[in-house]
Amino acid sequence: MDSSSFINALRRFLSIRGPAKQIRSDCGTNFIGACRELKMEAVQSDKEVQEYLSDKGCTWVFNPPHSSHMGGSWERMIGITRRILDSMLLKVGPSRLTHKVLITFMAEVSAIVHARPLVPVSTDPDFPLILTPATLLTQKVAVVPPPQGEFNEKDLFSRQWRQVQSLANTFWHRWRKEYLPTLQSRRKWQKEKPNLKERDIVMLTDSQVKRNDWPMGIVVKTFPGRDGKVRKVEVKTARQGSCKTFLRPVSETVLLFSPETDK
Template sequence: MVCRRHKARPAEQQMAPLPAIRLSTPLRAFARVSVDYGGPFETVQGRGKQRRKRYVCLFTCLLSRAVHLEMAYALDANSFLNAFSRMVNRRGRPFEVISDNGGNFVSADRQLREDVYNDKVKKTMASQRIKWTFNPPLAPHFGGVHEIMIKAAKKALRRILGDAQVTDEELVTALSGAEALLNSRPLTYQSANPSDPGPLTPNHFLHGRSEGQLVPAAQNDDGRSVQRRWRHVQMLVEHFWRRWLREWVPTLNQRKKWLNVRRDLAVGDVVLLIDPATPRGQWRLARIIEVYPGPDGHVRVVKLQAGNQQYKRPISRVCPLEC
C-alpha cells in the first residue's frame, strides 16, 4: 500500500468539448466575459514614498477575445464590484460571467472567506440579472481562457513599466496601453497574398478597425450621407462576425492534449487528495461521494469526503487508488 500511494498518478480524462458559452448569441463584444486577477503591483503614494499594493482586474470577452483592464485597490468583494461596475459602464452589461473560486485569498480561514466572497458576488449579480459561474477550486486549467490573457497582460506591463516606481495614475495609464496592445493582437493567420484581408483582431469588434481608432467620420453633414455611413458601419460589423465564424471558430475545437478517453471516477472510489503543501507520502485518503458529469457525460469534477471535511476538486487533483 505504501508503494501504491507513492506510484499513484492523478486522474485524467479526455479534454472537454468547446463550451457552449463560447459560441452563444448575441454576437457582441463583452456579452459573455471571464474574470481574473493579476499582480500585485506596488505604487508610490505621495512624497513620503509610501507604497501600496494594487492589482489588475482583467475582463476578457469569450467570443471576440477582447480585453478590458481595470485597477483594483484590494482583493475584497467591494473593490472587485467597483471594478466590475466601471467595466459595465464602459463595455455594457454582460449576460454571463465566469471566474475562479476566490483563489486570491490565502489565509487560515480561506474556505470561510471564499464562501462569503462568492455569496456576496452572486447576490449582487443576481440583482442585475447576470449569471455568474465559479470554476472548481484549485482548477486553473478550467479558466485557461483568462489565465493566458493574465500572462500576456503581465508581460506587457513589465515591458511598459520595467523597474520604474509609478503612482496610481501612471499605473492606470500603463494599463490602458497594455489593453490597447492586447486588443490589437491578431486572432487569425496573416495570408501571404497581399490582396487578402488582414487578420482579425479584437479591435475589429470594438472599433471597426485593427488600429483601435473609430471608423472615419462622414465627409459632410448631409443626412443621407450619415445614414449611408451608419449602414456601412453595420455591414462592417456583420462582415467581421462572419469572418470570425469562418476563420476563428474552427480553430477553437482542437484537442492538443488529453486525447484519450479514460474510465470515469465513480461514487465510492478511494483516492488520494493532492496537497502541494505536504509531502506525497502524507496526502490524505478520501472517498468520492458525488460526481459532476459534463455535457459529454464524462466526469471531470468530484466531491470528496476526507475525515469530517468535504472538498470539491477537479480530477487532476486526486489520485485513484482502488476503483
C-alpha cells in the same frame, strides 16, 4: 482588492462595456465575497434562478478550487501579462510611475493583448481583416498606431507620455516572445480516459500537505460537462476522526481503486 473595491471595479467595467450575460472567474476570496454581497450565491444552486438570470440578467460561474487551468485562454493571457508586468515594474520601480502613467500604460497593455488574432490569418485577398478580441469589443477593425518616433529606456526619465510609450514597447517585445510559443499545439490530454465515478477511491495531489502525508478520499459526487466528461468531483476525506468534503478538479486526483473494475 477587498469585496467592496471589486464591486466598484465591476461597476466600472459594466459601465464601460455594457451589461454582461455571464461572468466567469476562479474562486478568489474577493470574487466570492462580492458574489455574496451582490446576493448572487443562489445562482449556483437554484436552476430556475440560473435560467431566469441567463435570459434576463447575469450569471456568475466559478471554477472549482485549485483549478486555474480551467480558465483556459483567459488564465493564460493573465499569466503571461502578469509575468511580464512583474518583471518590468520590478526593474523600473513603482515609485517612478505616477498614477496617470500607470493607468495609461495598462490601457496600452490591454490594447496589445486584445489585438491578438483569434483565428489563423487568411491568405484570401477577399478577407484581409483579422478577427481579434478588440474587433468583437469595439466593432472596429483598425488599431491605434503608436506615436511616431523612437522610444527606449532613456525615455523612462523623460516626459510622462514618453515613459508610457517606452514601457509599452518593452511589453510588446516581451509579449511577442512569450505569447507566440503558446500557440503551438499542446500534447496533453490527447488520449481518452475513463471518467471518475462515485465510490471511486482517489488520492488528492495537494501541494500543501506535509511530508509523507498521502490524503485519500472517496468520490461522493461527479459533475459531468455537456460532453459527458467529468472534470470536477466532490471528494470526502476522513482525518483525525472528522469527515470533510472538498470540491476538486480531476487533475488534482489520482484514481487508486474503482469498485466497478474490481467486479
